[in-house]
Amino acid sequence: MTLNVKERRNKTGTVLVATGEINSETSGSLLQALLPLVREGKPLKIDLTAVTYVSSAGLRTLLVVYREAQHAGVAVTLYGVSEEVRFVMSATGFLDFFETGEAVAAAAKAKARAAR
């Protein structure tokens, strides 16, 4: 299983959309994609809506990103955490470190609905 990452930039910061599994094989490339974004110093949103599984190594990678961001004074928010991933993150304490929000896409839709 591979992991695809796409960046989307807007005025308020950067959104990184991940698709696939975050595990020991794929977390290296995720880290490489995320660290430069952290160093830009703008708020970073990581959209996990299309992530089906996050392994132990994957959660560790996200925590490394969090620690780097904390060091750089950058806010990191996880979006679209699936129920299963949220459960694992909660049981293992990883969730305590992160700000989480609704899926970016879902939030945008809701906003659009509200505007109508």
Place this chain on the structure above:
Amino acid sequence: MTETRSEQVLRVDAYPTHEVGGYRVRAGKPFPFGANVVPGGVSFSVFSDQATSMTLVIFKRGEPEPMAELEFPEEFRTGSVFAMTVFGLDHENIEYGYRADGPYDPVTGHRFDARQILSDPYARLIAGRDVWGVEPDRSRGYQYRSRVCLQDFDWGDDTPLGIPAEDLVVYETHVRGFTRHPSSQVTAPGTFAGLREKIPYLKELGINCIELLPVFEFDESDNPRTNPETGEQLFDYWGYNTVSFFAPKAGYAATGRYGMQGDEFRTLIKDLHAAGIEVILDVVFNHTAEGNEQGPTISFKGLDNATYYMLTPEGYYFNFSGTGNTVNCNHPVVRNYVLDCLRHWVADYHIDGFRFDLAAILGRALDGTPLPNPPLLELLAYDPVLRHTKLIAEAWDAGGLYEVGNFPAYGRWAEWNGKYRDTVRSFLKGDPGVTGELATRIAGSPDLYATRGTAASVNFLTAHDGFTLADLVSYNDKHNDANGEHNNDGANDNNSWNCGAEGPTDDPEINALRTRQMKNALAILFTSQGIPMLLAGDEVARTQQGNNNTYCQDNELSWFDWDQVDDNAELLRFTREMIEFRKHHRELRSTAHPTGQVREHLGLPDISWHGERAWQPDWSAESRLLAVARCGTGDDDVVYVAMNAHWESHDLELPALPGGRSWHLFADTGAEAPYDIRTPGAEQELDNAGKYLIGPRSVVILVGRTNASEDLDTP
């Protein structure tokens, strides 16, 4: 700075030097033992004194057949340690084990068999029993698979709490049983995560230390018996049958199927610490799950049988544990193993202390004889990493060695005080001739711990092994038929009394007496000097229906029924207030045994004994009434506890109090709730200052203090 941290540091040992079986390798580091992630690969290190060759067996995670078998080159052996770094492994997705070749000659102690794949004794994770109760595939050649894991948990500023031993209130519980019952209403019943959701309950109860039944990896499915009444499979529910000493039990984790049990357990510990609650592990170093000659070969048997087990001259297993084998604890290699293991749990899991199952075995020599100065116990007592952890011995074993009061302590070891349990139980049921010994026990057992202080005594009335408190007052005899051993298992000497009917009854008088007896037990426990230990559920009258050995009962017989929190709110309130009372009174937690020395500021001794008449205790064999008054240093109050195990009421004459103090009622187990107990600090002043009528089979607790509220009202 950010750039610097994320750069890879180049190291000479990050490059392979050899190729074995198509894998790039180099000589590993002998220490630390186990599998450790190093730059570019994983370093594997394993000890075997007599193996002629060693092979590392690697599986892709979950696959039945190995993906590689790598024999250690001779030059990778240092002393008796085989160490190899294998490059290019995805540490998260492999399982590993060893094949050790060498002599098979049981008479000389050697049982090498290169056909067997062996678990690493230092494995930090084990796969194979990932979810509790799932029937394993027994056709697999390798059941308990070692796994590699990173030791990188983010603890923040958490450290072991270091609560003074004398201030502890220990709560003994079972990870699964505490929240497995459907009534627990937690997200993941029966797991570390589930227990974490119950931290508010524990905090409200007031305990500050949780003692967990074994959490090292064991195989719940290794019990071959079935329930004779229902035909249901029985489990190894308690888990005193360790498969792997460094690995937390995957089946206790909601995330065990993802191999994240280590993180889940650490998160529980971190949150317990944040709530002011220490964590003590019940550890079982006296035997392993490998059993005797007939038992399975899992790890030690195949790696170095003669080192790890006590063997008879004929090569059979000594059995001081009652379970088939006995770990050779005082062998220099094995004591280092035990030390490494405990250091691991303290350093990597922030564990605050340990309770050692059948600890008398830890003091036996290689041939089984008791040692006067056991090197293992001394080593643990002085170890720098373990220096401030609590060490608690179950100071007896199944080989007849009974060391309560005598356990080699090195100023560090405490003990489960079995004599406290037996004496208080006997007194409660009204046995004659107990009053004298009761006084000794509630004063911190100075006869046993004169030089060690009161905190050497862990006082308990019930534990996992035996009746619950509710059953102690509901059954004269054990009822263990569901265990499938024809009621032959479990203790026979229970000092229990059913209060007039065996088991559940509708008789309101009997039920009222049982409730009173439970309150009496709790009142005595929490006003005794020494460390009190409460069995989980006793605060809400948890019953095991008379089964005093539920080691195999993974069902409602063992589980904490959370509906009882509401159903038995009266007893729960009583327990909470008793724990709170203990916290309010330093004199109950004094580490020094009382001597009768007069406290000058009050003119009263630190401890004094009373009977129906003040200052006149009745030590005769037929006496079933004893009162004790404790007086602390400084401005502490006076605490008076009258214990009446007699079936008659008695008119107590109360000792006079100095300095404007008067007697205030804190608890009277003979009174109906809510008048059975008060909130500490809000005790009710007695109308009749000099007398108190204590009811049949009741405990009364008074505090002698000035009436602060009246003082405030005085203009």
